[in-house]
Amino acid sequence: MNTIMSNALKERxxxxxxYIVVVIGVLLTLFCGSDSTSxxxxxxxLVSFRNMFMVMHILINVIGCILAVILSLRTIxxxxxxxxxxxxxxxxxxxxxxxxxxxxxxVLATAISVGILYVVLAGYAVxxxxxxxVLKMFPAYLIVVISxxxxxxxxxxxxxxxxxxxVGAMAVLFAGTGxxxxxxxxxxxxxxxxxxxxxxxxxxxxxxxxxxxKQAYNLIMGEHIDAHLLWTGLLALWVISIGLFVFKxxxx
Amino acid sequence: xxxxSNLSKSYKGKKVVDDLSFTxxxxxxxxxxxxxxxxxxxxxxxILNLVKKDEGEITxxxxxxxxxxxxxxxxxxxxxxMEVLSxxxxxxxxxKKERTETGKALLELVGLENDGTKIKFYSKGMLQRLALAxxxxxxxxxxxxxxxxxxxxxxGRIEMLELIxxxxxxxxxxxxxxxxxxxxxxxxxxxxxxxxxxxxxxxQKEDFDNGTGLEEIFIKAVGGNRK
Numbered sequence: 001m002n003t004i005m006s007n008a009l010k011e012r013x014x015x016x017x018x019y020i021v022v023v024i025g026v027l028l029t030l031f032c033g034s035d036s037t038s039x040x041x042x043x044x045x046l047v048s049f050r051n052m053f054m055v056m057h058i059l060i061n062v063i064g065c066i067l068a069v070i071l072s073l074r075t076i077x078x079x080x081x082x083x084x085x086x087x088x089x090x091x092x093x094x095x096x097x098x099x100x101x102x103x104x105x106x107v108l109a110t111a112i113s114v115g116i117l118y119v120v121l122a123g124y125a126v127x128x129x130x131x132x133x134v135l136k137m138f139p140a141y142l143i144v145v146i147s148x149x150x151x152x153x154x155x156x157x158x159x160x161x162x163x164x165x166x167v168g169a170m171a172v173l174f175a176g177t178g179x180x181x182x183x184x185x186x187x188x189x190x191x192x193x194x195x196x197x198x199x200x201x202x203x204x205x206x207x208x209x210x211x212x213x214k215q216a217y218n219l220i221m222g223e224h225i226d227a228h229l230l231w232t233g234l235l236a237l238w239v240i241s242i243g244l245f246v247f248k249x250x251x252x
Numbered sequence: 253x254x255x256x257s258n259l260s261k262s263y264k265g266k267k268v269v270d271d272l273s274f275t276x277x278x279x280x281x282x283x284x285x286x287x288x289x290x291x292x293x294x295x296x297x298x299i300l301n302l303v304k305k306d307e308g309e310i311t312x313x314x315x316x317x318x319x320x321x322x323x324x325x326x327x328x329x330x331x332x333x334m335e336v337l338s339x340x341x342x343x344x345x346x347x348k349k350e351r352t353e354t355g356k357a358l359l360e361l362v363g364l365e366n367d368g369t370k371i372k373f374y375s376k377g378m379l380q381r382l383a384l385a386x387x388x389x390x391x392x393x394x395x396x397x398x399x400x401x402x403x404x405x406x407x408g409r410i411e412m413l414e415l416i417x418x419x420x421x422x423x424x425x426x427x428x429x430x431x432x433x434x435x436x437x438x439x440x441x442x443x444x445x446x447x448x449x450x451x452x453x454x455x456q457k458e459d460f461d462n463g464t465g466l467e468e469i470f471i472k473a474v475g476g477n478r479k
Contacts, residue, residue: 003339003342003343004343007328007331007339010328010330011328011330014330082326083322083324083326084326085302086297086300086302086320086322087320087322087340087386088343089300089301089302090300090301090302090318090320091340091343091344093343250304251297251302251303251304252297252302252303
């Protein structure tokens with residue numbers, strides 16, 4: 001599985017899309033962190049370090065989720081379309097190991113990209129005289145990785161058995177609901193009928209990815225962390241990974 | 253060595269392989285011939301368990317290693333030939349030291365330089381050679397070659413056939429599938445002609461001795477059955 005993972009990871013890291021999105025992410029993050037830029041909410045400037053750091057942190061989670069979809073969507077289908085799978089199957093590699101290795105490569109590639117964005121964030125903290133946050137950012141990074149890994153794994157597992165278009169649509173729904181969980185909770189109360197019921201259903205089955213991101217932020221800021229959400233995140237990762245054992249290709 | 257009995261496969265109710273039987277004898281090259289859609293590739297995929305058979309038996313003696321060279325090989329363009337062999341060798345649990353040694357020897361055997369050239373700079377012929385080299389990893393007893401000369405120019409085909417001939421001399425049992433009849437005639441020991449999943453005719457190398465070429469055998473077999 002390690003061999004498949006490392007080879008697939010090399011291929012993921014070489015993708016142009018990865019660099020484009022990471023560069024956009026870095027630029028956006030730097031833009032948000034610039035003192036000369038004043039983003040405001042309800043007329044209140046958001047230029048204080050704490051607020052700007054929070055905005056950048058949210059942005060990293062959102063960009064990480066987008067990267068997770070981009071990097072994971074075509075990995076497994078491409079292997080089958082290029083018939084790479086033939087050369088793997090004939091060597092007696094099980095589908096669980098094969099798909100597991102590819103999914104792990106997707107998760108790692110996403111984690112590395114988020115890591116790059118996190119380094120930018122750490123740089124911002126240091127420049128602003130908050131170097132003490134940097135150490136706390138290591139465990140916080142792992143929490144954000146749980147959030148983006150969930151999207152990556154979800155996409156990888158579905159891509160074993162569904163066409164890319166369907167997986168893409170479901171990924172957008174999954175990641176969108178996850179990162180907008182808080183907003184949708186608010187929105188739900190204003191929408192009734194079928195729409196409200198649908199939103200409620202989605203919020204129940206999809207984990208609060210923004211909530212996870214917030215726990216990471218709280219950890220850096222030394223505020224209270226909801227450990228329940230972290231455990232739920234890990235449990236959700238485990239549940240999604242079961243799909244690697246359940247979903248199988250009939251033919252290579 | 254490999255015995256196929258009454259093998260059948262259907263896709264959406266259409267039989268693509270219909271009651272196919274043949275035996276690959278040790279050290280011989282068995283040819284599967286036929287036009288596009290005849291069922292050759294599906295047969296190969298069923299033998300390799302890449303496609304599930306509907307009916308029939310495929311008997312392969314225990315501990316028989318089979319190497320496979322696909323029709324359209326794809327290898328990651330950023331790797332070198334040596335790295336590709338190392339990757340597939342690792343999948344076969346071949347030790348790193350052995351992978352390096354075997355990799356060099358196989359590249360030399362198929363006529364590729366171990367000069368660090370990336371796959372993206374490989375020609376079609378070089379890719380086919382590399383596909384053959386990866387099929388030879390672990391020194392398999394049998395080889396299944398799916399259109400190994402597809403897309404090659406005249407010189408490339410001559411070199412590939414020479415290579416396949418050498419592998420036969422080394423004692424490898426080979427199952428090869430091709431549309432290029434002249435090529436097959438040069439290397440095969442026996443074979444069969446398929447159309448619409450069915451066997452139209454079986455032939456042996458001796459059939460060519462009386463002056464009848466494989467092309468003539470093929471035209472007679474397929475021509476009389478064209479719908």
